[in-house]
Amino acid sequence: MTKEYKTITEVSGPLIFLEKTEPVGFGELVNINLPDGTTKRGQVLDTSAETVVVQVFEGTGGLNSESGVVFTGETIKLSVSKDMLGRILSGAGEPLDGGPRIVPDDRIDVNGASMNPYSRMPPEDFIQTGISTIDGTNTLVRGQKLPIFSGAGLPHNEIALQIARQAKVLGSDEPFAVVFAAMGITNEEAQYFMQDFEKTGALERAVVFLNLADDPAVERLITPRMALTAAEYLAYEHDMHVLVIMTDITNYCEALRQMGAAREEVPGRRGYPGYMYTDLASLYERAGVIKGKKGSVTQFSILTMPGDDITHPIPDLSGYITEGQIVVSRELHRKGIYPPINVLPSLSRLMNSGIGEGKTRDDHKAVSDQMYAMYAEGRDMRGLVAIVGKDALSERDQKILEFADLFEDRFVRQGRDENRHIVDDTLRIAWEILSELPETQLTRIDNKFIDVYHPAHKAKSE
């Protein structure tokens, strides 16, 4: 029988302080029995022979020094089983859909262990999302962590859902699952995701963890770990390819800051804790592919940049950990372009290993680089035109200016349900707009590709 302690000396924000306990393990899970009969849960943050500090997940409301504290002797674990698919769980892993509790096949520590870099397989399987700006210029590969950097009021949720619907590895029918972790998003947003999952039948192969805006902030720190634990279990025990969608990382970081402040820690940049990089890494790094295992974990998280500022600590630290980012642009959104993805600050670090001959097509990288270079120059040209007028531009510059418009209009813009094939659609469109430029400007594309794929040459040879 585990002992109940009634030695709470201080309650401060989400933290409680206890004295005179038996030795308690660091990180242990704690049950707190309130005088009114309810039970809350918490975790040990600091333990010494004299004092134990516990952070309470569901908030400290209703707690007093009469409350009893029971140390469970184990760290936070998630009950996992293949039956989780199709279930909706709370941010702490309890069923929310009225269904029975998960009958566990295993109970796994949610903190996970770090993957041995030696066991990792470098990710290289191309995932087709059907979105040109991703497939064509910022390719996603299996085992990658590629977040969407967005801003308030931008259609990041639509983009994430479109990817969840369309993403697949070409020519493969391997088992696929989605793990969705909502962290501090509103009920309305959550409904939007759930409805789409239900409508498209995606829910059957999804596990949903919901921590909504009015749920306790502390729980938010556990939610993504629960989700990733479930994802790893499905990937490495059941050979599934798992896409983890986490939204919104910003809310997670706010919760982290809140907890840091409650613990009276020395704050780092903008009040966020100094260990935020390490903490975020412990989430993001749980994506990957293991040698000799069939499954994989791919992460696609959503992060809203406060004030659209990419140098804000949250996007900044994320960008240093994730393998690139997809940046959603307010400017393109205002122009009415969907998906409003600005390719210039976007990046996929693993693109090169996922594209090329045998994966997409041999000219893919050259075409992508060429479009980047020309689009960047074209956008600069717009600034110039505002000052000197279009007529003052040389013929070459005018062509490049037109290219930037074409690029946005034909390559970036696409339908919400338009699922573009990489070769038949994305690269075809790319060559069509590139062929509007003088051929001498295509300095980044090898002549042999121009001979084969340039519409002008293609027509000749056919």
Added chain:
Amino acid sequence: MEVKGEIYRVAGPVVTITGIKPKMYDVVKVGHEGLMGEVIRIVGDKATVQVYEDTSGIKPGEPVVNTGMSLSVELGPGLLESIYDGIQRPLKVLQEQMGDFIQRGVTANGLDRDRKWDFKPTVSGGDSVKGGDVIGVVQETTNIEHKIMVPPTVSGTVNEIKKGKFTVDETVCVLSDGTELQMMQKWSVREPRPVSKKLMPTKPLITGQRILDGLFPVAKGGTAAIPGPFGSGKTVTQQQLAKWSDTDIVVYIGCGERGNEMADVLNEFPELEDPKTGRPLMERTVLIANTSNMPVAAREASVYTGITIAEYYRDMGYDVSLMADSTSRWAESMREISSRLEEMPGEEGYPAYLSARLSEFYERAGAVHSLAGFDGSITVIGAVSPPGGDFSEPVTQNTLRIVKVFWALDAKLSQRRHFPSINWLSSYSLYTNGLADWFTENVAPDWIYIRDNAMDLLQQESELQEIVQLVGSDALPEDQQLTLEITRMIREYFLQQNAFHPVDTFCPFDKQYKLLKAISKYGEMANAALESGVPMSDIMSVESKDDLAKVKFEEDFEPALNVVLTKMDEEFAKLGGK
């Protein structure tokens, strides 16, 4: 004899212990599982320990054992081709012992105790030896002869010396005072290995990267920093340096970076060939991988582990290059531990000793005369990841005060796919003058002139661009329009280099010289033609100019270049002029 104490308090990676009296930096084993940690503060009868592994579930009252040793690495044959974590545990052994995820409480020797090496003595009985002297050699890999040295603190007369196959911990030499020497020695990572003299660096590190070798060279034994915001190509540049640098040994430290990136390195290096020897690159490489989600205290140690291994090979007379990616993550690990210790923070929460630690680390680089009289060097190249790409933050600033070469990465360049996205205006190298003699002698007498001229044009370009932004390029006088065209060629044909192109990824110095000279030749001929009255549009439409764009990708560079140069001569001859 081991003295046992117990745990008093656990707060994340920081554990307070009581009951034993360790020295500063002693390694202790904490808890029933024996987690490895290092003493970092002593207050009264308590000591604070940073633990290199996850401390979940560890309780106050669990036992603590002091090993009495400071954090050390094992040095000896078998280091090359190894992949270690931050505290020199071989990742391969960890995988064999505990599977794909790193569990805790596992110890693993840095050097394989079972492997036998063929030891050939180079001294005989009666010879007197001192610290650093070579007593024998082992062929470690096809091209690296591993010199077995007397530990720096030992000296005496050789009483017995063996020959044949031994493991690293078998005695191969006995001195007259009874000291037994093995092929393996241990060295405390936080202490620089002694040398007889530090030298001025005089030779460049050839990296095969045009903008680095050509414009901002680093010397063998020098220090360089690569700061840049995320996505600007730090890691690719670091990896290019690790692949193509003309040093004998490469130590690559992945410090707090991405696991998938390390996996890529681990996958790629064994397959790449060293351009100098034709052997797999891995045979000259030691990799240290402590990814961002591995314990933060081990990340702090990883940089020291790496540089100590580098010093060991330097002492044998080898040129070593060490890449640390990224020193910002290392600084952050110091910040994280410092904050757990509740130390008074300095700038932006970093500990006040940040600057001292950084300079101590970079000072371990250098060209040296080793104790045994060999000339060796360590070149340190540290990546810096400034938050928000802001170079005024403490880690970048403290690094810039120490290093001699600054390769400034620029997000704007990478966005327009100008790679390597090193900004040619804000970067600098303080070795340019010191290495001038070497370049004149070994590259070409006119190399310095051509290079300075190119730099000068690039500087002019940045001024002209400001005007172009306002009035458009057509409003410029013709000679300035020509300058813009030449600098465009320098940027696109010379500075841009494709790390993923099989030929362009590595560019020998001779090719760099010829390429830049060809651009400079066009510049001279075009300027002359312009002066003699040839219309600008004719000069711009010279075809050989555009042909020059692609010669760098040619496998047979020289013939391809000569074709272009001959064509250029012909075309300008046709243009004529007065």
